[in-house]
Amino acid sequence: MTSPKMLLGSSGLKAKKQLGQNFLSDPSTSKMIVERSGITDQDTVFEIGPGLGSLTIQIARCASKVVAIEKDTTIIPVLKTELEAASISNVEIINTSILDFELPELENGHDTKDQRFIMMGNLPYNISSQILAVLVENRKKFKKAVFMLQKELVQRITSPPGSRNYGRISVLVQYCGDIKVLAEIKKHLFFPAPDVDSSVIEITIPEEPQYMPLNEKCFFDTVRSAFGQRRKTLKNSLAGGFVGLDHGQAEKVLIKSGIDPVRRAETLAVADFVRLSDEVHRLSEKQI
Structure with a gap:
């Protein structure tokens, strides 16, 4: 060469x-x-x-x-x-x-x-x-x-x-x-x-995915929202982010996911984000 x-x-x-x-x-x-x-x-x-x-x-x-x-x-x-x-x-x-x-x-x-x-x-x-x-x-x-x-x-x-x-x-x-x-x-x-x-x-990349969110777009949006303002708590970073939640809804989905609302995005593992995005998706389905 x-x-x-x-x-x-x-x-x-x-x-x-x-x-x-x-x-x-x-x-x-x-x-x-x-x-x-x-x-x-x-x-x-x-x-x-x-x-x-x-x-x-x-x-x-x-x-x-x-x-x-x-x-x-x-x-x-x-x-x-x-x-x-x-x-x-x-x-x-x-x-x-x-x-x-x-x-x-x-x-x-x-x-x-x-x-x-x-x-x-x-x-x-x-x-x-x-x-x-x-x-x-x-x-x-x-x-x-x-x-x-x-x-x-x-x-x-x-x-x-x-x-x-x-x-x-x-x-x-x-x-x-x-x-x-x-x-x-x-x-x-x-x-x-x-x-x-x-x-x-x-x-x-496994043939069978390790993680199976209910809605992949919702998963991507949830991760993007969570890290959009990484200095803030998850409750505040999710509220008004790409997933369209208010503060009350953000707190609700976090609690249902078993995640303390005052935690920050960098403390969550991939599996945590999947659980969280599933709750965000379930909430959005109810509102349609």
Whole structure:
């Protein structure tokens, strides 16, 4: 693999800061990540932001097919050249943003209806949380996700209830599946080097969900409301939030959920939020 610096320079390109482009420059690191991901020749992998192909080439050597979703039009010719040079022919490149790509249509356009895919990517720091939300909302179509993220974000995702870093993104990703840190990647292994180190995580998504809220949208809205004003008590943060409760209703659903109304959002585990959202949903059903 040619170094990202040389590839970009010879093509008259520069890394785009607005797209969060930091290209992995060490082939052995890419190979290690893919090996630890456990990809087989039965898997179709959706890679977010393939860039210059460092991960893409290694994934393609193990997987049945790679669907590479790349927003940067200018970099795609370079990516295609690198794939051809590595004799890779099982990669389909789609020029769009993952935030615009219609994941619900996967079964119509790619392989069989019952297949569960793998999502991978070195995620741009500026939209990492949005991409994680896309995974959570579409998790039934994926059996796992392997992401390279800023180390600080991984610390937030893996934080337990009651800790300083525990927040809305922690709840959403832990609701999605089991999280495991696969590797720590130093910042000097990227070009251009980012300001912080990265971590690689694997999110394993069970076929049968561990948590089954009565209404998933209500669950997402309840979590969003609870953390909307995290310095306030749950009673106050739920009242007037995205779930449309007044103070009396907020206190009622919290008590029925077995949760003290004066607790704060960061003290609740995922299962607590599921119970709470179920009571919010039951109340909304009664009011219809």
